Amino acid sequence: MSSVCVHGLGYIGLPTAAMLATHDHDVYGYDTDGVLTAALREGDVKLDEPGLEALVVRALESGRLRAVDDVAAAEYHVICVPTPFDEERREADLDYVADAAQAVGSVLREGDTVILESTVPPETTEEHLRPLLEESGLVAGRDFGLAYCPETVLPGNIIAELRENDRIIGGVDDRSATAAVRLYESFVEGEIRTAADPTTAEFVKLIQNTARDVEIALANEIARIAHDYGIDSREAIAMANAHPRVEILQPGPGVGGHCLPIDPWFLGVGSDSLDLVPTARAVNDGMIGFVVELLEELLSDLDGKRIAVFGVAYKGNVDDTRMSPGLELVRELQHEQKPSTPATDGGAPDTPGVAIHDPHVVDSTLRLLDAEDAVAGAHAVVITADHDEFTELDPGRLRGLMAEPNVVDTKGMLDVDRWRNAGFDVRRV
Numbered sequence: 001m002s003s004v005c006v007h008g009l010g011y012i013g014l015p016t017a018a019m020l021a022t023h024d025h026d027v028y029g030y031d032t033d034g035v036l037t038a039a040l041r042e043g044d045v046k047l048d049e050p051g052l053e054a055l056v057v058r059a060l061e062s063g064r065l066r067a068v069d070d071v072a073a074a075e076y077h078v079i080c081v082p083t084p085f086d087e088e089r090r091e092a093d094l095d096y097v098a099d100a101a102q103a104v105g106s107v108l109r110e111g112d113t114v115i116l117e118s119t120v121p122p123e124t125t126e127e128h129l130r131p132l133l134e135e136s137g138l139v140a141g142r143d144f145g146l147a148y149c150p151e152t153v154l155p156g157n158i159i160a161e162l163r164e165n166d167r168i169i170g171g172v173d174d175r176s177a178t179a180a181v182r183l184y185e186s187f188v189e190g191e192i193r194t195a196a197d198p199t200t201a202e203f204v205k206l207i208q209n210t211a212r213d214v215e216i217a218l219a220n221e222i223a224r225i226a227h228d229y230g231i232d233s234r235e236a237i238a239m240a241n242a243h244p245r246v247e248i249l250q251p252g253p254g255v256g257g258h259c260l261p262i263d264p265w266f267l268g269v270g271s272d273s274l275d276l277v278p279t280a281r282a283v284n285d286g287m288i289g290f291v292v293e294l295l296e297e298l299l300s301d302l303d304g305k306r307i308a309v310f311g312v313a314y315k316g317n318v319d320d321t322r323m324s325p326g327l328e329l330v331r332e333l334q335h336e337q338k339p340s341t342p343a344t345d346g347g348a349p350d351t352p353g354v355a356i357h358d359p360h361v362v363d364s365t366l367r368l369l370d371a372e373d374a375v376a377g378a379h380a381v382v383i384t385a386d387h388d389e390f391t392e393l394d395p396g397r398l399r400g401l402m403a404e405p406n407v408v409d410t411k412g413m414l415d416v417d418r419w420r421n422a423g424f425d426v427r428r429v
């Protein structure tokens with residue numbers, strides 16, 4: 001077994017580090033956030049991901065996972081740092097990757113292997129990471145191994161998918177690819193495929209997420225077209241999907257998370273051939289406008305109305321609010337309602353006209369209320385994330401607390417007859 005230093009202990013790095021440690025590797029989990037590493041040393045896992053805490057505690061108790069504040073020398077370096085999209089410059093922010101490269105370079109030895117897992121634009125491993133690592137004086141392919149291996153796990157099912165998903169590995173040479181394969185085959189049960197080079201592996205990751213984003217855009221456009229014809233889009237999609245070669249996804253309030261809404265743009269870094277991709281992005285981003293239209297159908301004028309937004313996580317049963325459609329709706333409603341209280345914290349502004357409820361999210365910058373306080377005096381409830389808890393809502397009880405019984409279900413998760421029988425006017429995306 002090998003020594004591994006995992007750089008970045010977030011949604012990807014932490015489960016990866018724990019998985020490696022529970023497969024007999026000696027793992028240093030390195031993160032620049034000292035509060036996070038200190039909490040981890042106490043067995044305190046802040047992320048709401050099924051099975052993660054148990055796996056991390058098992059790894060820590062085995063003594064094979066150590067959360068550290070200084071980068072450690074190791075046979076493998078696995079980089080799982082953030083790669084956000086810089087909206088202003090319209091390009092990937094690779095500063096975290098550069099910082100990680102500098103840290104790796106300070107401890108890199110002959111024979112070690114560096115693997116980048118963060119999602120990045122094509123050519124990042126070869127053109128960006130490689131030269132930074134080679135500032136150490138060592139040469140990739142000759143002195144140390146260098147490979148790109150994208151992560152494809154689905155939040156909400158990360159632990160199972162870490163083991164079960166296939167992996168793609170692109171090395172700068174065969175030796176690098178072989179060394180990376182050796183590490184992953186110690187815990188991956190899916191197939192491990194080697195790509196021609198790191199750039200191909202980077203590209204494969206991006207087209208996977210782009211395909212999903214574009215497919216959701218089609219579902220969203222279908223929802224808007226169906227609305228114009230007075231058709232229930234979800235029933236129509238279910239019927240269409242009975243065809244053996246049709247598999248339309250589900251419409252919703254837009255596409256959230258920090259991957260699907262940004263990864264398609266990474267494809268445009270070195271290519272002018274993107275036509276459908278930006279259009280799909282615009283369709284998905286436009287869904288909040290459609291949700292507001294549905295609210296206006298119910299309430300005509302939103303000004304002075306109180307709206308309860310249920311779900312500011314970017315999707316059901318997760319705690320992550322990055323690029324969340326629910327938060328975007330909150331901002332849009334504040335704008336529509338000419339808010340008197342400006343946002344001061346970068347989060348959603350706090351205005352009496354919009355109340356937020358989310359049983360999964362813990363965020364002190366948001367004024368989160370419990371379900372009953374959120375609907376008190378409200379003129380409508382909007383469901384923007386399909387948390388399991390929302391199927392348990394009692395429409396009869398909520399109705400008694402609200403100023404007007406209206407609901408917009410953007411995730412198609414409520415029992416429409418039950419809500420109608422309780423007196424609600426219902427719209428759904």
Ligand SMILES: NC(=O)C1=CN([C@@H]2O[C@H](COP(=O)(O)OP(=O)(O)OC[C@H]3O[C@@H](n4cnc5c(N)ncnc54)[C@H](O)[C@@H]3O)[C@@H](O)[C@H]2O)C=CC1
Nearest residue numbers: 008009010011012031032033080081083099100118119151
């Ligand atoms: N979250 C997801 O579902 C998936 C994420 N990815 C990709 O994986 C990468 C990581 O994403 P997440 O784990 O979600 O991010 P995250 O934000 O949850 O965690 C990143 C961690 O890296 C730490 N960090 C930042 N700079 C560092 C440095 N120089 N050295 C060591 N630690 C550093 C941060 O403090 C943070 O704890 C991104 O490129 C993302 O696009 C890929 C597939 C799925």
Ligand SMILES: CC(=O)N[C@@H]1[C@@H](OP(=O)(O)OP(=O)(O)OC[C@H]2O[C@@H](n3ccc(=O)[nH]c3=O)[C@H](O)[C@@H]2O)O[C@H](C(=O)O)[C@@H](O)[C@@H]1O
Nearest residue numbers: 151152153154208209212249250252255256257259314315
């Ligand atoms: C191709 C693919 O399935 N990619 C996954 C995706 O994870 P993520 O949680 O972002 O994906 P998701 O469950 O499709 O959710 C993204 C967004 O899309 C919305 N959504 C999803 C499916 C659908 O039919 N309709 C819809 O509106 C969700 O509500 C959410 O707002 O992106 C992850 C990533 O790269 O970070 C990747 O590892 C995951 O495997």
